[in-house]
Amino acid sequence: xxxxxxxxxxxxxxxxxxxxxxxxxxxxxxxxxxxxxxxxxxxxxxxxxxxxxxxxxxxxxxxxxxxxxxxxxxxxxxxxxxxxxxxxxxxxxxxxxxxxxxxxxxxxxxxxxxxxxxxxxxxxxxxxxxxxxxxxxxxxxxxxxxxxxxx
Amino acid sequence: xxxxxxxxxxxxxxxxxxxxxxxxxxxxxxxxxxxxxxxxxxxxxxxxxxxxxxxxxxxxxxxxxxxxxxxxxxxxxxxxxxxxxxxxxxxxxxxxxxxxxxxxxxxxxxxxxxxxxxxxxxxxxxxxxxxxxxxxxxxxxxxxxxxxxxxxxxxxxxxxxxxxxxxxxxxxxxxxxxxxxxxxxxxxxxxxxxx
Numbered sequence: 525x526x527x528x529x530x531x532x533x534x535x536x537x538x539x540x541x542x543x544x545x546x547x548x549x550x551x552x553x554x555x556x557x558x559x560x561x562x563x564x565x566x567x568x569x570x571x572x573x574x575x576x577x578x579x580x581x582x583x584x585x586x587x588x589x590x591x592x593x594x595x596x597x598x599x600x601x602x603x604x605x606x607x608x609x610x611x612x613x614x615x616x617x618x619x620x621x622x623x624x625x626x627x628x629x630x631x632x633x634x635x636x637x638x639x640x641x642x643x644x645x646x647x648x649x650x651x652x653x654x655x656x657x658x659x660x661x662x663x664x665x666x667x668x669x670x671x672x673x674x675x
Numbered sequence: 676x677x678x679x680x681x682x683x684x685x686x687x688x689x690x691x692x693x694x695x696x697x698x699x700x701x702x703x704x705x706x707x708x709x710x711x712x713x714x715x716x717x718x719x720x721x722x723x724x725x726x727x728x729x730x731x732x733x734x735x736x737x738x739x740x741x742x743x744x745x746x747x748x749x750x751x752x753x754x755x756x757x758x759x760x761x762x763x764x765x766x767x768x769x770x771x772x773x774x775x776x777x778x779x780x781x782x783x784x785x786x787x788x789x790x791x792x793x794x795x796x797x798x799x800x801x802x803x804x805x806x807x808x809x810x811x812x813x814x815x816x817x818x819x820x821x822x823x824x825x826x827x828x829x830x831x832x833x834x835x836x837x838x839x840x841x842x843x844x845x846x847x848x849x850x851x852x853x854x855x856x857x858x859x860x861x862x863x864x865x866x867x868x869x870x
Contacts, residue, residue, distance in 0.1 A: 621785045627792065627811050634807055 542595045547602045549593075550609075552584040558618030559583075569659065570666045574614065577642045577653040581608030583615045622674050629671040633664055731771035734823030740766050741816055742846055744797065748809060748853035749860070753802040760797030760805070767791040779822050790815040806837075806854050813843045820844070820869060828870055834863040842866060 555562070561571055580586045581604060592601055612628055620628065635641040636655065647654045655663065744759035767790055772783045793812040797805045817831065833842045837854040845851070850863045 621789075623785055623789050623815070624792075627789055630807075630811060 539595075545595060545599070547595075547598045549588065550584065550586040550602075550605045551588075552615075555585075556615055556618075558616050560614040560617040563618040564670060567662070567666060569662050573655060573659045573663050576650075577655055579614060580650075580653075581605050581646070582612045584609070584613065585615075626671060626674050629667050629674070633667050633671070636660060636664055636667075732766045732769040733771065734819060735826060737763065737766050737770060738816065738820070738825060738829070738844070741812070741844065744794075744809070744812075745843060745845065745853045746851075748802070748806060749851045749856055751802065751856035753805065756802065756805050757798050757800075760794045760799075764791050764794035764798060767794060775822065783819065783822060786815050786819050790819070809843070809853060810838060810841050813841075816844060817842065825869060828868060830865050831867040831869060832863050833866040836862055844869075 557563075560566070560574070566574070586601075586605055592598060612632070617625070632641075642650075642653050642655070740759065740763040744756060744763055747756035747759050767787050770783070770787050772780045772787070775783060790812055793808040793815065796808045797812070800808065820829065827846065830845045830848055831842055832845050832850055833840065834852055834854055836859070837852075841854060843853055848865060850861050850865070852860055852862050855862055
């Protein structure tokens with residue numbers, strides 16, 4: 525029993541200590557002119573879906589709920605967001621060539637169709653980020669249209 | 676007294692944990708530049724080697740790596756395709772576009788950037804994903820060959836069934852389908868010959 529108590533204490537103190545390790549939050553006050561929504565004429569339904577389901581990891585601005593600022597969750601998320609932005613950053617859409625837009629759109633369509641995005645580990649907590657069938661179809665249709673307009 | 680002892684013990688433990696953690700942190704921070712310089716060194720070495728061979732990567736080398744990758748997909752070999760994808764990505768990064776006109780250079784750089792991303796994905800994906808990226812990679816390299824040309828005859832082949840119709844490049848006239856592998860090895864036809 526004593527051991528359990530000691531372990532609990534250690535865990536608690538370690539948890540407090542780890543809070544002092546700061547992370548770089550993915551926050552930006554401004555939206556650049558190259559943003560996907562500014563470059564394209566995006567229907568409201570699609571815009572809302574992208575903002576809620578994608579922009580947290582695929583833009584320069586993450587909407588952090590309080591529990592995501594708690595360590596070690598925050599560190600885990602930092603890597604996650606970095607990786608997400610490397611693959612695709614909607615804020616920098618306008619900087620991509622048509623060829624690269626085409627590639628990105630194809631990947632977006634494939635991954636949403638196959639249910640690979642948004643990630644399960646993300647929707648587990650962000651229940652509102654789950655794309656319902658109607659929203660999924662709206663997003664895919666729009667992305668396909670956009671892709672066809674580039675070809 | 677006992678309680679004090681216990682508290683001291685806990686404090687020591689926590690201090691140790693904190694110290695090890697921060698040390699670890701510092702270590703990784705120190706490691707990074709070291710790795711970087713090592714990587715740079717490696718890069719320099721590679722560049723030197725290709726310099727010694729007289730040139731950096733040409734369109735020809737890239738095509739050969741692409742054909743190796745294609746063969747791995749024809750054989751349904753996921754892990755070989757990963758290796759070939761990574762090898763191709765490395766070659767693409769050292770592609771030498773300096774001999775081309777500025778318009779061609781821009782186009783080539785765009786192609787290479789896109790192709791590198793696909794090759795890198797192929798280097799870390801399951802076979803279904805690899806084939807999705809191979810489709811886009813094939814388009815990139817077809818456009819590359821249109822600029823760089825090729826010393827050997829290349830066949831553009833086409834499978835109407837995969838993803839609404841998909842092309843790929845091959846050294847041989849015989850159809851061996853990289854998108855289906857053994858499940859539909861001979862599906863497709865020669866669409867065009869590139870000299």
